[in-house]
Amino acid sequence: MNIRYIIPFILVLSFCFKNSRPQQLLLDVKELSSDKYEGRKAGTEGSRKAAGYIIERFKEIGLQRVNNSWKQEFKLNGSKKGAFPGINVMGSIPGKRKDLIIVSAHYDHLGKINGAIYNGADDNASGVAGLLAMATYFKNNPPEFTLLFVCFDAEESGLQGSKTFVSTPPVPLNLVALNINLDMISRADNKKIFVCGTHHFPYLKKYVTNNNKGEVKLLAGHDDPRLGRDDWTNQSDHYSFYQKHIPFLYFGVEDHPDYHRYTDDYEKIDRETFSNTSELLTKTVADLDKKLSLQKTFREKLIMEK
Numbered sequence: 001m002n003i004r005y006i007i008p009f010i011l012v013l014s015f016c017f018k019n020s021r022p023q024q025l026l027l028d029v030k031e032l033s034s035d036k037y038e039g040r041k042a043g044t045e046g047s048r049k050a051a052g053y054i055i056e057r058f059k060e061i062g063l064q065r066v067n068n069s070w071k072q073e074f075k076l077n078g079s080k081k082g083a084f085p086g087i088n089v090m091g092s093i094p095g096k097r098k099d100l101i102i103v104s105a106h107y108d109h110l111g112k113i114n115g116a117i118y119n120g121a122d123d124n125a126s127g128v129a130g131l132l133a134m135a136t137y138f139k140n141n142p143p144e145f146t147l148l149f150v151c152f153d154a155e156e157s158g159l160q161g162s163k164t165f166v167s168t169p170p171v172p173l174n175l176v177a178l179n180i181n182l183d184m185i186s187r188a189d190n191k192k193i194f195v196c197g198t199h200h201f202p203y204l205k206k207y208v209t210n211n212n213k214g215e216v217k218l219l220a221g222h223d224d225p226r227l228g229r230d231d232w233t234n235q236s237d238h239y240s241f242y243q244k245h246i247p248f249l250y251f252g253v254e255d256h257p258d259y260h261r262y263t264d265d266y267e268k269i270d271r272e273t274f275s276n277t278s279e280l281l282t283k284t285v286a287d288l289d290k291k292l293s294l295q296k297t298f299r300e301k302l303i304m305e306k
């Protein structure tokens with residue numbers, strides 16, 4: 001082949017290859033929000049299957065078990081004797097430091113209501129898929145902090161999974177530098193996703209709003225108590241960490257018409273927007289990991305600046 005055709009040929013080939021392989025991010029969100037998992041309500045067979053899928057993905061990515069286990073089981077509020085327990089799924093990537101960043105996303109949803117399956121594609125199969133994408137990135141690009149990836153159960157019924165986690169922690173809480181919580185990250189339909197938490201932890205703001213070069217923008221907000229219902233401080237699992245005085249950053253989109261309805265399905269997700277959002281969040285967390293680790297006395301600094 002003539003030399004001047006080789007470069008365009010390679011470009012076309014790599015483009016075809018890239019696009020013939022569906023992205024793992026989309027496969028994960030599609031799988032977890034399929035009818036097979038029956039809406040992933042805590043304590044059901046569907047939720048157990050979802051936990052099983054996440055554990056298999058953790059193994060595939062190459063995460064390590066935490067205290068010899070992928071799971072933290074707990075009794076669900078109001079459950080009868082012999083009922084399925086709640087299951088938090090966890091795995092880690094050791095960093096250069098022993099302090100931890102905990103990346104979390106709840107995997108439970110509402111189950112079946114009046115015969116309709118609530119698949120919770122955005123809420124929160126999307127967060128779990130985003131967490132798996134981050135785990136894959138850090139497996140290939142070793143982090144400074146030790147990273148703990150936790151998929152919480154029973155968020156929808158009173159943050160039970162994360163409350164259990166912080167009250168009987170599998171790792172010492174005084175080592176936790178930060179919680180990154182992902183909940184509803186696939187529907188940045190207006191090209192905006194929010195990071196909530198910098199009102200409480202202003203020193204974190206400079207680390208999170210500097211990657212806004214792409215199509216989807218990350219905006220700080222939804223964390224001032226004066227906003228009333230629009231203050232998301234207690235709206236998902238990051239609140240359990242906040243109550244233990246652990247800094248958090250919560251990433252999520254504003255409510256949409258499919259929120260907590262049976263129409264929150266995979267088909268509603270704009271695939272390109274979700275891919276861009278996931279990349280933006282991974283980049284942001286990679287940045288945080290590097291820049292926060294430059295602070296030797298992280299905890300002391302944190303208390304001073306609060």
Ligand SMILES: [Zn+2]
Pocket residue numbers: 106123124155183184236
């Ligand atoms: Zn949620």
